[in-house]
Amino acid sequence: xxxxxxxxxxxxxxxxxxxxxxxxxxxxxxxxxxxxxxxxxxxxxxxxxxxxxxxxxxxxxxxxxxxxxxxxxxxxxxxxxxxxxxxxxxxxxxxxxxxxxxxxxxxxxxxxxxxxxxxxxxxxxxxxxxxxxxxxxxxxxxxxxxxxxxxxxxxxx
Numbered sequence: 001x002x003x004x005x006x007x008x009x010x011x012x013x014x015x016x017x018x019x020x021x022x023x024x025x026x027x028x029x030x031x032x033x034x035x036x037x038x039x040x041x042x043x044x045x046x047x048x049x050x051x052x053x054x055x056x057x058x059x060x061x062x063x064x065x066x067x068x069x070x071x072x073x074x075x076x077x078x079x080x081x082x083x084x085x086x087x088x089x090x091x092x093x094x095x096x097x098x099x100x101x102x103x104x105x106x107x108x109x110x111x112x113x114x115x116x117x118x119x120x121x122x123x124x125x126x127x128x129x130x131x132x133x134x135x136x137x138x139x140x141x142x143x144x145x146x147x148x149x150x151x152x153x154x155x156x157x
Contacts, residue, residue: 008033008073015072016065023065026058030069031102035077038070041102044136054097054141059134063144064089066103067130071148074107078117081153087127089146099136106131116150125151 009030016023016030027046032039040062047058068084075082107113108128120126127149134142 005033008038011076012038012069012073016069020065022061026061028062028065033070033073035107037104037106038066038073039102039104040066040069041100043100044097047101051096052098054101054136056093059093059097059101059142060089060091060144062101062103063091063105063132063134063142064146066105067132067144067146067148070105070107070130071128071150074113075120075150079120079152082120082150083153084148084150087147087149089144091142091144093142095138095141097134097136097141098138101134101136101141103132103134120150120152124154125149 012030016028025046026042029041031041042058042062044054047054049055064086068086071084075084107130108116116126116128127147129145129147132144132146133140134144
């Protein structure tokens with residue numbers, strides 16, 4: 001079962017702003033989910049630094065949350081009881097962000113996703129590496145490679 005855009009948007013938007021207050025302060029919005037990638041947006045106005053460009057902390061936060069959100073939606077498509085956490089992230093800042101900005105997280109290819117689903121079903125936990133781009137109206141400005149842990153939450157009796 002694949003979430004529709006509206007279902008993914010509603011789930012993520014509510015979860016982000018209720019459970020991760022930083023995303024509300026950053027005014028993060030879910031722009032698109034297509035089953036292979038997630039696109040989040042944020043306005044420059046509340047994420048700027050003293051140079052009137054995007055604050056590096058906002059850039060890395062948006063990238064990390066975007067990867068986390070893509071995996072949360074993917075996991076929710078297959079299981080109701082998963083958690084996701086970033087375990088490692090490397091970000092490259094290539095050029096300043098001068099306008100409202102976005103982050104796009106790419107899920108692994110379908111064969112890797114099928115293997116992840118099988119492993120998660122059998123072992124209850126997996127690791128996944130995602131590639132995330134962050135950019136503005138002028139194109140890609142930062143890239144991040146992040147590793148996330150996913151695990152199924154066991155029901156308590």
